[in-house]
Amino acid sequence: MKKKNVLIVFMLILLQGAVFAQSRVIKGTVKDSKTNETLPGVTVLVEGTTNATVTDVKGMYTITVEGEGKKLLISSVGYITQVVPADKEAIDVSFVMNTTMLKETVVTALGVSKEKKSLGYSVSEVSGDDVRKSGESNIIEALAAKAPGIEVVGSGGTPGASTKITLRGPTDFSGANQPIIVIDGVIMDNSTNTPQAGDQPFNVNLAGINESNRALDINPDDIESVSILKGPAAAALYGSEASNGAIVYTTKRGKGKSFGATFNTSVGIDKVSNLPALQTTYAQGGLQGGVPKYGSFTSNSWGPAISSLPGVSSHDVYKDFFKTGYTYNNSVAVYGGNENSSLRLSAGNTSQTGIVPNSSLKRSTVRLTDDTKITDKITAGGSIDYTNTAGVRVQNGSNLAGTMLTLTRTPASFDITNFMNPDGTQRQYYAIYDNPLYSAYENQYKDETNRMVGNVFLDYKPLEFLDINWKVGTDMYNTMAEQDYAISSYGNDNSDGLGQINKSSLAFRRINSDLLVKYNKQLSKDFGLDALLGYNFRYDQTQSIFARGRTLTVPGYYNLNNAAELYSSDNEVYQKINAALIDATLNYKRMLYLNLTGRNEWNSAFGKNGKSFFYPKADLSWVFTEAFKLPKWFSFGKIRAAYANTGIAPNPYTDRTYYAVPLFTDGYSNGNTLPYLGQAGLGQSTLLGNPDIKPERVSDLEGGFNLSFFNNRVTVDFTYYSEESKDLLINEPIPASSGYTSQLSNAGKMTNKGIELSVGGDPIKTKNFDWNINVGWSQNKNTVTFLANGINQFTYEV
Numbered sequence: 001m002k003k004k005n006v007l008i009v010f011m012l013i014l015l016q017g018a019v020f021a022q023s024r025v026i027k028g029t030v031k032d033s034k035t036n037e038t039l040p041g042v043t044v045l046v047e048g049t050t051n052a053t054v055t056d057v058k059g060m061y062t063i064t065v066e067g068e069g070k071k072l073l074i075s076s077v078g079y080i081t082q083v084v085p086a087d088k089e090a091i092d093v094s095f096v097m098n099t100t101m102l103k104e105t106v107v108t109a110l111g112v113s114k115e116k117k118s119l120g121y122s123v124s125e126v127s128g129d130d131v132r133k134s135g136e137s138n139i140i141e142a143l144a145a146k147a148p149g150i151e152v153v154g155s156g157g158t159p160g161a162s163t164k165i166t167l168r169g170p171t172d173f174s175g176a177n178q179p180i181i182v183i184d185g186v187i188m189d190n191s192t193n194t195p196q197a198g199d200q201p202f203n204v205n206l207a208g209i210n211e212s213n214r215a216l217d218i219n220p221d222d223i224e225s226v227s228i229l230k231g232p233a234a235a236a237l238y239g240s241e242a243s244n245g246a247i248v249y250t251t252k253r254g255k256g257k258s259f260g261a262t263f264n265t266s267v268g269i270d271k272v273s274n275l276p277a278l279q280t281t282y283a284q285g286g287l288q289g290g291v292p293k294y295g296s297f298t299s300n301s302w303g304p305a306i307s308s309l310p311g312v313s314s315h316d317v318y319k320d321f322f323k324t325g326y327t328y329n330n331s332v333a334v335y336g337g338n339e340n341s342s343l344r345l346s347a348g349n350t351s352q353t354g355i356v357p358n359s360s361l362k363r364s365t366v367r368l369t370d371d372t373k374i375t376d377k378i379t380a381g382g383s384i385d386y387t388n389t390a391g392v393r394v395q396n397g398s399n400l401a402g403t404m405l406t407l408t409r410t411p412a413s414f415d416i417t418n419f420m421n422p423d424g425t426q427r428q429y430y431a432i433y434d435n436p437l438y439s440a441y442e443n444q445y446k447d448e449t450n451r452m453v454g455n456v457f458l459d460y461k462p463l464e465f466l467d468i469n470w471k472v473g474t475d476m477y478n479t480m481a482e483q484d485y486a487i488s489s490y491g492n493d494n495s496d497g498l499g500q501i502n503k504s505s506l507a508f509r510r511i512n513s514d515l516l517v518k519y520n521k522q523l524s525k526d527f528g529l530d531a532l533l534g535y536n537f538r539y540d541q542t543q544s545i546f547a548r549g550r551t552l553t554v555p556g557y558y559n560l561n562n563a564a565e566l567y568s569s570d571n572e573v574y575q576k577i578n579a580a581l582i583d584a585t586l587n588y589k590r591m592l593y594l595n596l597t598g599r600n601e602w603n604s605a606f607g608k609n610g611k612s613f614f615y616p617k618a619d620l621s622w623v624f625t626e627a628f629k630l631p632k633w634f635s636f637g638k639i640r641a642a643y644a645n646t647g648i649a650p651n652p653y654t655d656r657t658y659y660a661v662p663l664f665t666d667g668y669s670n671g672n673t674l675p676y677l678g679q680a681g682l683g684q685s686t687l688l689g690n691p692d693i694k695p696e697r698v699s700d701l702e703g704g705f706n707l708s709f710f711n712n713r714v715t716v717d718f719t720y721y722s723e724e725s726k727d728l729l730i731n732e733p734i735p736a737s738s739g740y741t742s743q744l745s746n747a748g749k750m751t752n753k754g755i756e757l758s759v760g761g762d763p764i765k766t767k768n769f770d771w772n773i774n775v776g777w778s779q780n781k782n783t784v785t786f787l788a789n790g791i792n793q794f795t796y797e798v
Contacts, residue, residue: 027062028091030055030074035258038339039095040373042076047083050522054464056376058339107227107250109237110514111185112532118585118593120619121233121642122704122719122756124148126226128252135268137327137350137363138163138216139223139249140181140190148756148776149230149719156210157270159325159354159361160391162192163213167230167245169752169780171698171725172648179229179245180238181215184383186455186473186512187241187538190215195481195504197546198569199663199673207402209393209445214477217387217451219348219365221264221331224252230756231721232700233642236617239536239579239601240649243698251383253369254335254342261334270325270355272318276408280314281305284411284429294413299430301411309413317410320417321436327352341372354394356403357440361391382456393445401434401443401491409433424555425488432490442486451477465521475510484558492550499552501563506544513537531584538577545570569661575652576604591626595619597644605649606693607656613695617644636708647695650729654744657689687731688740696746698725704756713765717758725750732791747788754780 030042038059045052046065055061063072065086072091075081080096106116106123116123124147134142141163144152151166170177181190192213227248229235235242285294285303294303294312306314331348350363364387371381395401410416414429419438421427426438434443455473462468483502485492492500516534523529549563560566581599597617602610619642625634659682665671674681704719728748734740760774 023064023066024089025062025064026072026086026089026091027060028093030059030061030076030093030095033094033096037258039076042074042095045073045075045522046086047071047073048525050524052464052522107225107248109229109235109242109246109248110516110532110534111182111248111250112516112518112583114530114585117623117636117638117706118587118595118621119234120593120595120621120640121702122149122230122640122717122721123234124150124228124230124758126228128223128225131220131223131226132264134220135266135327135329136220137329137352137361138213139218139220140165140213140215140247142220143226143228143247145776147228148758148778149754149780150228150778156394156396158210158356158394159352159359160212160216160389160393161210163215164192165247167228168721168723168754169782170750171243171723171752172696172728172750173730173748174648177244179247180235180241182238182246182248183218183385183453184249184251184455184473185471185514186453186475187238187510188215188218188453188475189477189508189510189540191508193479193506193544195502195506195544195546197502197548197567198571198661199567199671207397207399208395208483210396211393211447212389212391212449214449214451217363217365217389217449217453217477218249218385219331219346219350219363219367219387221329221333221348222251222346222365222367222385223249225250230719231644231702231723232646232698233617233619233644233702236597236615236644236646237534237581237583237599239577239581239599239615240603240613240647240695241577243646243648243696251367251369252333252335252344252346253371253383254337254344259334259336261332263332264330266327266329268327268329268352270327272322272355275318278317278408278412280316280412281307283309283312283413296428296430299409299411299433301413303411303413306413312413313415314412315415317407317412317414317416317436320415321357321407322355323353323357325353325355337371339373341370343371344369356394357437358444359392359394359440361389363387363389377461379459379461380457382454384452384454387451387453388448389451390448391446393447395439395443395445395491399491400432400495401439401485401489403436403440406433406439407436410436424486426486432495434489434491438486439489439491443484443489443491445481445483447479447481449477449479451475465519467518467520469514469516469518471514471516473512475508475512477508479506480504481506482558487552487555493548494550498550499555501549501552501558501560503547503560504544506542509541511537511539526589528587528590529584530587532582534581534583536577536579536581540573540575542573543571573652574604576610578602578610589626591623593621593623595621601647603649603695605652605654606695607691613647615644615646617646618642633710634707635710635712636706638706639703640705641703643699643701645697645699647697648729649695650693650744654687655689655691655693657687657740658685659683660685684739686739686741688734688738688743690744693729693744694727694746696725696727696729698723713762715758715760717756719756721752721754721756723752725752726786730788730791732788745788747791748784749786750782750784752780752782754778 030039042055044061053063070086072086126146131142136142153164155162181188229246235246283294283303283306286298292304328351333346335344346367348365352361367385369383419435426435453475457471460468481504485500487499488497519531547568549560551564579601583597585595587593599615604610621640623638625637662683663673700723702721707716726749727746730747731742732745756778758776764771
């Protein structure tokens with residue numbers, strides 16, 4: 001009996017040893033091999049199983065391993081994956097950064113980072129260094145020639161002039177057709193707001209000055225990276241705002257436990273490159289009695305030869321007018337942190353003088369970002385950016401005070417540098433044209449914008465495979481502008497030389513909130529799921545006030561109290577968007593990816609309660625180099641395809657007929673409006689509301705491939721796309737006898753078909769030197785395929 005008990009105990013000991021041998025706990029720490037800093041969020045997976053964990057905020061992990069001969073698969077985006085035997089109780093890993101993999105990580109819609117190889121649509125990337133090195137003050141203009149399919153057009157070549165960007169051509173008839181601009185996950189307003197009087201009978205874009213697009217307010221030195229999401233397939237999660245694509249900017253943040261500081265400075269020089277040729281032989285004048293006569297009775301230069309006129313000399317009006325412009329950019333940033341928190345503070349200043357005298361732009365920015373690990377499962381952070389932008393703008397366009405109009409018509413016999421008479425009025429070469437130098441110095445347009453852009457977020461990770469993120473962001477700015485027309489200037493509305501002052505105030509406010517629930521789990525040895533459920537809320541509010549004073553009494557005193565005739569107008573626009581969204585990616589062996597996306601949106605632009613519309617998207621990506629054994633020089637290959645159907649919402653307040661201030665004009669004069677002779681009044685708008693209005697629909701089908709060779713030294717990116725836009729909105733004319741002149745209707749179709757090709761390479765790549773070449777080519781064909789019966793022309797503003 002005693003021997004039997006001993007045998008049982010012995011067997012239990014052996015059994016216990018076997019259990020311990022089959023089930024053991026492994027602990028360790030993961031660090032960066034270069035900086036020796038611990039790395040949180042690194043995935044530690046028991047190879048061949050779904051048993052996985054991630055490193056905590058201190059880079060430490062604990063995992064239980066069942067069975068013998070197992071291996072740990074340790075991976076993180078941007079680092080070389082390591083496979084180590086699970087044969088020790090403590091396994092520390094030193095991670096080596098993988099520059100190739102870094103290039104394969106991209107920020108997509110809603111600020112979600114994804115492996116580029118999993119995307120079934122085309123995305124182009126631009127580094128923050130490329131944005132900074134462009135030397136441009138505008139982060140939009142800095143993208144010119146950086147990727148195929150992008151068209152960037154600077155409108156004025158003067159300080160603060162607006163820049164427009166389009167991706168893959170126009171999708172509707174609005175003339176805007178620009179992608180949305182996203183800063184750290186928050187859609188930023190990039191409007192080019194032109195103050196306009198309520199009684200303005202003309203196209204305000206044909207005269208006046210060139211306003212800035214508001215992306216100008218962002219300091220390029222704060223940009224870490226840019227993802228250009230082309231077309232509806234790439235930007236479908238943003239819904240009706242992003243049928244023209246999205247440009248996602250990610251800003252710089254603090255860096256781990258290190259402390260550092262950076263300083264950047266640059267100087268730009270602007271000179272006029274090309275100007276229309278002007279004759280310098282003949283004087284101002286014309287034929288009288290068949291003989292050339294010199295005089296200011298005409299603006300033409302058909303007078304006698306300048307050399308034949310005593311005391312009259314030939315002048316180079318371009319040389320007398322244009323200057324050398326200078327741009328000075330300076331920025332400084334400090335950053336630091338510890339294992340639980342990181343912070344970055346930056347300040348920037350831009351000072352620019354233009355080629356047109358007295359034109360300038362000044363911008364000052366301050367930006368603060370913070371990320372804090374509150375607990376092992378909760379992270380909070382945010383950013384705030386304050387900008388002050390001020391400028392003196394240039395008169396342009398169809399304007400008797402416009403720079404190029406008056407300058408190019410100046411006779412060579414007239415000296416523009418002597419532009420002011422002793423009484424302060426201007427010295428002109430012809431009765432109705434302003435002296436261009438007088439206009440530059442005396443007809444000033446001054447504006448100032450104060451802007452605040454920021455967000456706060458809270459991230460909660462209750463489980464290893466589940467993440468809940470809530471972000472609230474705001475974009476607020478106020479622009480004050482003043483246009484002065486001096487007494488004796490003919491640039492004012494009435495072209496009477498009696499002086500005028502225009503003052504405007506525009507206040508914009510946006511609140512954006514995203515609640516995202518993310519699920520990421522390896523379902524089995526072969527299949528993995530990356531899913532997202534979300535809710536988006538956005539509220540926009542725009543309020544603008546315009547005030548005008550005509551017929552000034554005291555020269556140089558630009559105050560509305562100095563005007564004999566006063567006018568004001570007020571405009572307010574409100575819009576609210578609610579949306580529910582889902583995004584799911586199923587992968588097979590991390591080589592075949594299927595992504596399905598859906599967004600259901602309620603937009604107040606369709607009425608007070610907002611109609612509901614659904615926008616779907618699907619894309620497929622196959623990394624065939626993971627499926628076949630190919631030569632070593634064939635580094636990577638992917639075939640992709642995507643389909644999306646999104647919408648474009650109309651401007652608010654088109655679903656109903658509203659009352660408006662009547663305006664009567666012949667198209668050539670300022671016309672008449674109310675109040676008139678002290679009488680105010682409202683009348684029904686001539687634009688008939690349409691309660692059945694639908695969103696414009698844009699369907700996009702695209703396909704392509706990505707290839708890389710010789711250890712990614714040579715890359716090829718090809719895309720073919722076909723887009724159809726239908727239910728396009730047009731102000732459809734209707735018989736004026738009805739009491740209305742037009743109604744916004746879904747009455748048009750158009751298509752965009754094109755090809756994009758990008759080829760890149762690293763001819764020389766050493767430890768200390770890297771020479772990179774990228775060549776892009778694109779072609780887009782835009783065709784209007786349908787207009788409703790009775791519509792043979794319409795106004796298209798750009």
